[in-house]
Amino acid sequence: MTEDHVWRQIEQMLACASQRVILVAPFIKKDVFKATLAAIPSHVHNIRCVTRWSVAEVAAGVSDPEIADLAAADGRASIALCHDLHAKLYVADDVCLIGSANLTGKATGRAPVPNIELLIETSAGHPEVQRVLRAIEGLEVPGTVDLAHQIREQANLFQADEEAPRVLIAGHDERPIRWLPETRNPTRLYGVYNGRHGKVGPDVLAGILRDLATLDVAPGLGEQAFGKAVLSRLRAIPEVQRLVEAGRLSMDDVQRELMGSVGCTEEQARRATETIAEWLRYFDEVHLVPIGPWEIRQGREIT
Numbered sequence: 001m002t003e004d005h006v007w008r009q010i011e012q013m014l015a016c017a018s019q020r021v022i023l024v025a026p027f028i029k030k031d032v033f034k035a036t037l038a039a040i041p042s043h044v045h046n047i048r049c050v051t052r053w054s055v056a057e058v059a060a061g062v063s064d065p066e067i068a069d070l071a072a073a074d075g076r077a078s079i080a081l082c083h084d085l086h087a088k089l090y091v092a093d094d095v096c097l098i099g100s101a102n103l104t105g106k107a108t109g110r111a112p113v114p115n116i117e118l119l120i121e122t123s124a125g126h127p128e129v130q131r132v133l134r135a136i137e138g139l140e141v142p143g144t145v146d147l148a149h150q151i152r153e154q155a156n157l158f159q160a161d162e163e164a165p166r167v168l169i170a171g172h173d174e175r176p177i178r179w180l181p182e183t184r185n186p187t188r189l190y191g192v193y194n195g196r197h198g199k200v201g202p203d204v205l206a207g208i209l210r211d212l213a214t215l216d217v218a219p220g221l222g223e224q225a226f227g228k229a230v231l232s233r234l235r236a237i238p239e240v241q242r243l244v245e246a247g248r249l250s251m252d253d254v255q256r257e258l259m260g261s262v263g264c265t266e267e268q269a270r271r272a273t274e275t276i277a278e279w280l281r282y283f284d285e286v287h288l289v290p291i292g293p294w295e296i297r298q299g300r301e302i303t
Helices: 005-015 030-039 055-060 067-074 127-137 145-159 186-193 202-215 223-235 238-246 251-261 266-283
Strands: 020-024 046-051 077-081 088-092 095-099 119-123 248-250 286-289 295-298
Touching: 005 030, 005 088, 005 095, 005 119, 020 127, 030 067, 046 067, 055 145, 055 202, 067 077, 067 145, 088 127, 145 202, 186 202, 186 223, 186 266, 202 223, 223 238, 223 266, 238 251, 238 266, 248 251, 251 266
Parallel strands: 020 046, 046 077
Antiparallel strands: 020 088, 088 095, 095 119, 248 295, 286 295
């Protein structure tokens, strides 16, 4: 068996396509994607590619958003993004390959020292294949050229940041990174998320990008959906969970717990607590009440 056995499986199946091709892989590198498009007969104009782009993963080099430029130049392919994607499957008409291989050089055997991967042939009508495709359709957003360029720009900035967190790989990190919001002004988050950061200073921008990378919010969301995704992650902070459960949270208690659980100094814990409060005021319906120790309370303030 040759080292590029997986690639030969994909190439041979695609060469027999007559009507449609579906490519589903979390990580896709542009050189392999270019070879994949070349393997599909020119008369096949229905090519659908589903992948995921995260700033941290792109910065780490495991995925290339530039496949959007290749798809646009080819004219036959569309790119869609599914943020929680981990499945790998490849369809040509009624034939499907399913397994472990992404469309990368190491996964397909097109690079030195390839991974050990597996693809097995089945019917595209297999119930599990159809289940995955339906799930993707309910979650996908367009992977446009503009969004691809935005992700690359942010990845380059993130890559240059020595304080950036480690890469989060979908399906491999069972426990989320212990995260506390760093950005003092959460009103800037959505603008930077959408690539609008021309007026944000470099130090502030680096902190916002670190927050966004650790939040790991799907790209391409509207502002309301973005806010809901951030709030869900914010509420997962252990010190904030009691606010959801009891409707109130003592800022003094949060500060003491951060000093114990995270190892913050008193000043660091105070600033972190104030930042959490600002995020909750912006993304949730809470207000601050100066009764004894300040409290964060659920609900709008009645004036």
